[in-house]
Structures are given as C-alpha cells and as structure tokens.
Amino acid sequence: MRRAQVARKSGKTSKLTREVILAAAVKLADEAGSDSLSMRKLAAALGVEAMSLYNHFANKDALLMGMADWAIAQIPLPNPDRPWQDELRARAHNARAVFKRHPWTIQLMVSLPNTGPNVLAYVEATLAVMTNAGFDLIDADHAWNLMDSHIYGFTLQELNFPFAPEDYAEVTQAHLHLIPAETYPNLRAMAERVAAREYDGLHNFAQGVELIIAGLEGESGVLPES
Amino acid sequence: MRRAQVARKSGKTSKLTREVILAAAVKLADEAGSDSLSMRKLAAALGVEAMSLYNHFANKDALLMGMADWAIAQIPLPNPDRPWQDELRARAHNARAVFKRHPWTIQLMVSLPNTGPNVLAYVEATLAVMTNAGFDLIDADHAWNLMDSHIYGFTLQELNFPFAPEDYAEVTQAHLHLIPAETYPNLRAMAERVAAREYDGLHNFAQGVELIIAGLEGESGVLPES
DNA sequence: TTGATTTACTTACAGTGTAAGTTTATATCA
DNA sequence: TGATATAAACTTACACTGTAAGTAAATCAA
Numbered sequence: 001m002r003r004a005q006v007a008r009k010s011g012k013t014s015k016l017t018r019e020v021i022l023a024a025a026v027k028l029a030d031e032a033g034s035d036s037l038s039m040r041k042l043a044a045a046l047g048v049e050a051m052s053l054y055n056h057f058a059n060k061d062a063l064l065m066g067m068a069d070w071a072i073a074q075i076p077l078p079n080p081d082r083p084w085q086d087e088l089r090a091r092a093h094n095a096r097a098v099f100k101r102h103p104w105t106i107q108l109m110v111s112l113p114n115t116g117p118n119v120l121a122y123v124e125a126t127l128a129v130m131t132n133a134g135f136d137l138i139d140a141d142h143a144w145n146l147m148d149s150h151i152y153g154f155t156l157q158e159l160n161f162p163f164a165p166e167d168y169a170e171v172t173q174a175h176l177h178l179i180p181a182e183t184y185p186n187l188r189a190m191a192e193r194v195a196a197r198e199y200d201g202l203h204n205f206a207q208g209v210e211l212i213i214a215g216l217e218g219e220s221g222v223l224p225e226s
Numbered sequence: 227m228r229r230a231q232v233a234r235k236s237g238k239t240s241k242l243t244r245e246v247i248l249a250a251a252v253k254l255a256d257e258a259g260s261d262s263l264s265m266r267k268l269a270a271a272l273g274v275e276a277m278s279l280y281n282h283f284a285n286k287d288a289l290l291m292g293m294a295d296w297a298i299a300q301i302p303l304p305n306p307d308r309p310w311q312d313e314l315r316a317r318a319h320n321a322r323a324v325f326k327r328h329p330w331t332i333q334l335m336v337s338l339p340n341t342g343p344n345v346l347a348y349v350e351a352t353l354a355v356m357t358n359a360g361f362d363l364i365d366a367d368h369a370w371n372l373m374d375s376h377i378y379g380f381t382l383q384e385l386n387f388p389f390a391p392e393d394y395a396e397v398t399q400a401h402l403h404l405i406p407a408e409t410y411p412n413l414r415a416m417a418e419r420v421a422a423r424e425y426d427g428l429h430n431f432a433q434g435v436e437l438i439i440a441g442l443e444g445e446s447g448v449l450p451e452s
Numbered sequence: 453t454t455g456a457t458t459t460a461c462t463t464a465c466a467g468t469g470t471a472a473g474t475t476t477a478t479a480t481c482a
Numbered sequence: 483t484g485a486t487a488t489a490a491a492c493t494t495a496c497a498c499t500g501t502a503a504g505t506a507a508a509t510c511a512a
Contacts, residue, residue: 016490016491038467038468038469039468039469039470040467040468040469048491048492049491049492049493050469050470050492051470051471051491051492051493052490052491052492054470054471055489055490055491056490059469059470060468060469060470107333107337110382110383110385110386111333111386112386113386113387113388115404120405120410120413121410123413124409124410124411124412124413127412127413127416128411128412131412137412137415137416137419138416138419138425140412141416141425141427141429142429142430142433145380145383145429145430146376146380146429146430146433146434146437148379148383149375149376149378149379149380149383149434150372150375150376150379151379152375152378152379152382152383153374153375153376153377153378153379153380153382154371154372154375154379156336156378156379156382157336157371157374157375157378159336160336160337160338160339161339162339178341179346183350184346184347184350185350185354186350186353186354186357186363186366187346187349187350187353189363190353190363190364190367193363193364199364199367201367203367203368203371203372204368204371204372207368207372208372208375208438211372211437211438211441211442212434212437212441214441215437215438215440215441216437242459242460264498264499264500265499265500265501266498266499266500274460274461275460275461275462276500276501277460277461277462277501277502278459278460278461280501281458281459281460282459285500285501286499286500286501453512454511454512455510455511455512456509456510456511456512457508457509457510457511458507458508458509458510459506459507459508459509460505460506460507460508461504461505461506461507462503462504462505462506463502463503463504463505464501464502464503464504465500465501465502465503466499466500466501467498467499467500468497468498468499468500469496469497469498469499470495470496470497471494471495471496472493472494472495472496473492473493473494473495474491474492474493474494475490475491475492475493476489476490476491476492477488477489477490477491478487478488478489478490479486479487479488479489480485480486480487480488481484481485481486481487482483482484482485482486
C-alpha cells in the first residue's frame with residue numbers, strides 16, 4: 001500500500017513542506033494568537049504528529065523566524081526608481097498594514113535575530129531607495145532604522161491597546177472614577193473628552209511618518225552624538 | 227514555636243510581600259532573562275513554594291505587570307516647570323537607559339495592558355510638561371505617543387541586536403560571503419564598511435529624539451489624517 | 453481563649469518543547 | 483526487478499510550565 005507524499009495518519013494528501021507548515025502556522029497564529037501556537041496544535045492542524053515538524057525546522061524558534069520572514073514578504077518592496085519620500089511613506093503604511101493583519105510579526109521580529117531572505121531583500125530595497133536618492137550609505141542606514149523604530153514602536157502600542165476603538169468612550173466613562181482629577185489632572189481631562197466622544201483617543205501614525213520624512217529632508221549630514 | 231512573618235520552610239525572616247516578590251523577580255529577570263522567570267524559580271529564590279506567590283498576585287501576568295510598573299518607576303519623572311524640549315529629551319534618554327538596564331521591560335509594556343500607578347504618574351507628568359508649555363491636550367497626547375514609539379521601537383531593536391558592538395566588525399567579516407554584492411549591493415557595501423571598521427553599525431537614538439522635538443516645535447496644529 | 457482570616461504548603465493536572473529511538477515510505481543503484 | 487540507503491513520520495519519555503483545589507499553619511479580632 002503506497003500513498004505518495006502523504007502524512008501517515010490522516011488521509012491528507014498535501015505534502016509536508018516548509019511552505020505548507022509555515023502557511024498553517026500563520027493561519028493558526030492569526031486566528032488564536034501566537035502565544036497559543038504550539039508544536040502539537042500546529043501538527044494536529046496539519047494531520048501530523050508534533051515531532052514530524054522537526055524534520056523541516058530545527059526547533060520552534062526556527063519556525064517562528066520563518067513565520068516572521070514570511071510576514072515581511074507580504075510587504076511590497078519599495079521601488080528605488082521613485083522619489084524616496086513617497087517610497088518611505090508607502091513602506092511605512094504598507095508595513096503597518098501587514099503588522100496589523102498578522103499581529104504576532106513585530107514581537108517575533110524584535111525577539112529573534114532574523115536574517116531570512118525576505119528580511120534581507122526588504123532592507124536592501126529600502127537602502128537602495130535612499131542611496132539612489134543621493135543619501136550617503138550610513139545616513140540611509142540611520143534613516144530606515146529611524147522609520148522602522150516609529151513603525152515598530154507605534155504599531156506595537158496600537159496592537160496592544162486593549163479596547164476596540166468603538167468601545168473606548170464607553171469603557172473610559174465606566175472607569176472615570178479611577179482617574180481622580182487631583183492626582184491626574186491631565187489624564188482626567190483627556191479621559192473626560194474621550195468619554196464625551198470629543199476625542200477618539202487614537203494616535204496618529206501618519207503624523208510621525210511625515211515628521212520623520214520632513215526631518216530627513218532637512219538633514220544636513222551633521223547628526224548629534226548617540 | 228512562633229516565628230513572626232516567616233516563610234515556613236526556610237529560615238528566612240523576610241516577610242513575603244508584593245514588594246519583596248517584585249524585587250526578586252526583577253533580579254531574576256535581569257540575570258537570567260524574563261523568559262526563564264518561572265513561578266517555581268522565583269519562589270525558590272525567595273525560599274518559598276510557588277503557590278505562595280498566588281497569595282500576593284492573582285497570576286503570573288499580574289506579577290509581570292507589577293514588574294513593568296516597577297521598571298517605569300525607575301525613570302525620573304519629567305518636571306512640568308522646565309522647557310518641554312529639555313524634559314522630553316531627558317525623558318527619552320532616561321527611559322532608554324532604564325529599558326537597557328532591565329531589558330524585559332518593553333516587551334512587557336507592549337504585551338500586557340498596563341495601568342499601574344507608576345505608569346499613570348509617568349504619563350500624567352509627561353502630559354503636564356506639554357500642556358504647561360501651551361500644547362493642546364490632544365496634541366500633547368500625540369506628542370508623547372510619538373516619542374514613546376521612537377523610544378520603544380528603537381530600544382527594542384537595539385536590545386535584540388545579536389552581537390556585542392565590539393564583536394560586530396569581526397562577525398560581519400566572517401559572514402561577508404553570505405551577502406553577495408549581486409543580490410544585495412547596498413547591504414554588501416555596508417557590511418564591508420563595518421568589517422573594515424569604517425562604520426560601527428550603531429544606530430542613532432539621539433537623532434530621532436532631536437528630529438521629533440524639532441518636528442513638534444514646528445507643528446502648526448494641522449496634522450495629516452491617520 | 454476562641455473563632456475567623458490570612459498565608460504558606462501539598463498534591464495533581466493538562467499542557468509545553470524536544471531528545472532519543474523506531475517504523476515506514478521514498479529515492480538510488482545493481 | 484530487488485536490495486539498500488536516505489528521508490520523513492511516528493512513539494515514547496522527560497523535565498518543565500502555570501495554576502486549580504484542598505490542607506495546614508500562623509496571625510489577627512473578639
């Protein structure tokens with residue numbers, strides 16, 4: 001009895017490869033959160049035993065790195081032949097969109113060293129945009145790191161925000177009593193405006209993007225010491 | 227036989243309180259990494275059983291939130307009576323210093339909703355700096371979020387960098403062959419400059435801080451849509 | 453002193469990553 | 483074709499995790 005390219009247990013006919021495993025892992029992490037992604041659950045979703053995954057990934061960290069690299073590949077590469085301002089702006093918004101679609105990505109990017117092919121291609125394309133525009137290589141390196149800091153930092157905070165935007169006013173109203181005006185006058189004033197629906201409490205990603213682009217435009221090459 | 231305020235098992239005489247537990251948890255996380263902080267190890271370090279900790283913290287997440295709040299308390303509060311530029315700058319550098327001393331902090335801050343007293347005081351003081359300087363409350367909210375995005379994003383990447391700065395040139399030299407100039411011309415050029423010790427590869431935290439402050443100075447109140 | 457409450461301990465359970473070893477399926481060569 | 487080597491899936495087992503549930507000891511309140 002020979003079943004070609006088949007998991008032994010189930011009747012599934014899909015061949016178990018890095019790509020198939022990664023796709024299933026991404027799906028599981030998107031649905032249930034990356035915290036609840038275990039080798040056993042992932043294997044079960046593939047109709048396979050946990051240890052079979054270790055034929056394709058050295059360990060769980062390698063699998064997670066593969067997921068991060070997969071996610072980075074979802075971000076359109078910037079085009080080095082177009083104006084750097086537009087490309088940097090588009091890159092920021094595209095990256096944020098992907099990170100919100102796959103909320104586990106940033107945590108993985110900043111907790112495991114990642115030198116996957118897609119990450120390298122992404123950095124290379126960004127550097128190319130900047131050097132093509134006349135930036136010195138090192139200025140270009142600082143520039144993309146600056147923008148990435150904003151993208152990562154902003155989106156991480158955004159993803160961690162514990163309420164849905166539409167519930168925020170209501171929740172704030174209910175917890176106003178925890179923010180006494182004597183101790184927290186500014187926080188209190190802001191909470192009241194949120195509760196009154198005069199302020200949605202959402203922060204402004206684009207503001208930071210534009211501020212950084214403008215700052216890089218005005219850059220003279222003389223930077224303060226780190 | 228009565229021993230006042232004592233762990234039953236060991237001869238330790240220190241009373242088990244939230245503060246004592248947090249201090250031990252911080253110490254363990256600093257030494258061994260927050261990944262390897264388990265309730266059993268923490269309890270053992272305190273000469274106590276794991277389940278005893280649950281009399282002081284509802285669960286592990288509550289303990290981790292307590293640690294994050296403790297860390298935030300290590301950052302000096304900005305002074306609302308001094309120029310906002312200086313205070314925002316100092317806050318950024320002080321925060322980064324604390325996050326580097328306790329590298330688990332940012333991960334906790336952006337993975338658990340945190341409304342501990344020290345976090346609230348920290349935000350309140352920052353808002354006060356900005357509103358005292360004449361910023362609208364909502365502009366102030368956007369401003370500190372912007373700076374925090376930079377602090378978090380930059381420092382997370384910095385902490386994740388897998389090599390010690392003094393080893394970077396050597397390591398890059400050894401891995402140059404993995405960065406072919408045909409595929410990655412810019413990355414290759416940069417790697418060569420790092421390997422030749424013409425560039426230390428360190429990114430520039432202060433550049434971003436100054437860029438954001440300058441951007442906020444020039445802000446006219448009209449922001450692009452998020 | 454008695455009773456109530458707090459705090460520490462013990463046991464147990466379901467779940468984790470993965471080392472080690474075994475079995476089965478596929479690919480290669482005679 | 484059949485023999486053999488390699489690759490991939492499976493089984494078992496281990497040390498560890500957070501924590502629910504129940505018990506015992508210490509402290510506080512009357």
